[in-house]
Amino acid sequence: QVQLVQSGPEVKKPGASVKVSCKTSDYTFTNYAISWVRQAPGQGLEWMGWITTYNGDTDYAHKFQGRITMTADTSTSTAYMDLRSLKSDDTAIYFCVRDFLGQGNWFDPWGQGTLVTVSA
Amino acid sequence: QSALTQPPSASGSLGQSVTISCTGTSRDVGAYEYVSWYQQHPGKAPKLIIYEVVKRPSGVPDRFSGSKSGNTASLTVSGLQAEDEADYYCNSYGGSDNYVFGTGTKVTV
Numbered sequence: 001q002v003q004l005v006q007s008g009p010e011v012k013k014p015g016a017s018v019k020v021s022c023k024t025s026d027y028t029f030t031n032y033a034i035s036w037v038r039q040a041p042g043q044g045l046e047w048m049g050w051i052t053t054y055n056g057d058t059d060y061a062h063k064f065q066g067r068i069t070m071t072a073d074t075s076t077s078t079a080y081m082d083l084r085s086l087k088s089d090d091t092a093i094y095f096c097v098r099d100f101l102g103q104g105n106w107f108d109p110w111g112q113g114t115l116v117t118v119s120a
Numbered sequence: 121q122s123a124l125t126q127p128p129s130a131s132g133s134l135g136q137s138v139t140i141s142c143t144g145t146s147r148d149v150g151a152y153e154y155v156s157w158y159q160q161h162p163g164k165a166p167k168l169i170i171y172e173v174v175k176r177p178s179g180v181p182d183r184f185s186g187s188k189s190g191n192t193a194s195l196t197v198s199g200l201q202a203e204d205e206a207d208y209y210c211n212s213y214g215g216s217d218n219y220v221f222g223t224g225t226k227v228t229v
Contacts, residue, residue: 035219044123044224045158045166045209061218062121095165105213106156106171113165 002027004096004111011117017084020114022096029077030054033099035107036070036081038092046092050099051079086118121214124149124222131228132200140225142193142210148220150191154213157186157195161206169208170195197227205229 007021022034035050049060051070058070069082079096094114097107125143132138142149142157149155155173158166168177170186173193183198193212197204210222 037221045211045221047211047219047221050219059218100171104172105152105154105219106168107158107166107211108168108171108177110165110167 002098002109004098004109006094006096006111006114009115009117011119012086014087014118014120016086016118017082018086018116019080019082020094020096020116022079022081022111024077024079024098027098029072030074032103033101034070034072034079035097035099035101037095037097037107037110039095039113040089040092043092048081048094050101052101053079083116086116088118090116091118092116121148121218121220124210124212124220126208126210126222126225128223129226129228132197134200134202134229136200137196137198138200138227139194139196140208140210140227142195142212142222144191144193144212144214144220146191148212148214149188149193151215152213153188155186155188155193156211157184158209158211159204159206160209166209200229202229 003025033050033052036048051058053072067084071080096111130138157170160166173188174186208225214220
C-alpha cells in the first residue's frame with residue numbers, strides 16, 4: 001500500500017539546520033504534491049508548505065518563508081524538507097503527507113513523523 | 121492565516137453521538153468545499169477520516185460523517201466506540217494555495 005517513510009530523529013543546536021527526508025512508495029510520485037506538517041509537543045497541527053513533485057514548485061506558509069526549502073527527487077521518489085536557523089520552539093514532530101493538491105485538497109497518507117529536538 | 125476554531129474537548133458515552141464544530145471564515149471554510157478531518161491517537165500519525173466536507177475514504181466506518189454550513193464545518197461520530205477516543209483536527213484549503221488546520225478537539229468516550 002502507499003507508504004511514506006521518514007528519516008530518524010534529530011537533535012540540533014539553536015541556529016543549526018535540519019533536513020528531513022520522506023521516501024514514498026507504491027504510487028506515482030509525480031502525480032501528487034507533498035506537504036509538510038509539524039506538531040509541537042502537546043500542541044496541534046501546523047501546515048508548513050507543499051511541493052509539487054512533478055516540477056518542484058513550492059508554496060510555504062508565511063511564518064516559514066526565508067528559512068525553509070522543500071525539494072523532491074523524482075529518481076528516488078523522495079521528498080525533503082530543510083529548515084534553517086532553528087530555534088527552541090521548532091522542537092516538534094515533522095510529518096510529510098501525500099497532498100491531493102488541486103484534486104480535492106486533502107492529506108493521505110501521513111508519514112510516521114520525525115522528531116526534531118532543538119536544544120543547546 | 122489564523123487556525124480554525126474547534127472546541128478543546130467533547131465527550132459521549134458508548135453508543136452515543138458527538139459532534140465537533142470547526143469554524144473558519146469566508147476565505148477558507150466558507151469559500152471552498154475542501155474541508156477534511158483527521159483522527160490522531162496518542163503517539164500516532166493523523167489519519168484521514170473525511171475529505172471534501174462529506175466524503176469518507178474506504179475503510180472508514182460510516183459512523184463518521186461530515187457537513188458544512190456557511191463558515192462552519194462539523195464532524196459527527198455516531199454510535200461512539202472506545203477506539204474513537206482520540207484527537208480530531210479539521211483542515212481547510214484557504215485559497216492562495218494555502219491550508220489551515222483547526223485547533224483540535226479531544227474526544228473522550
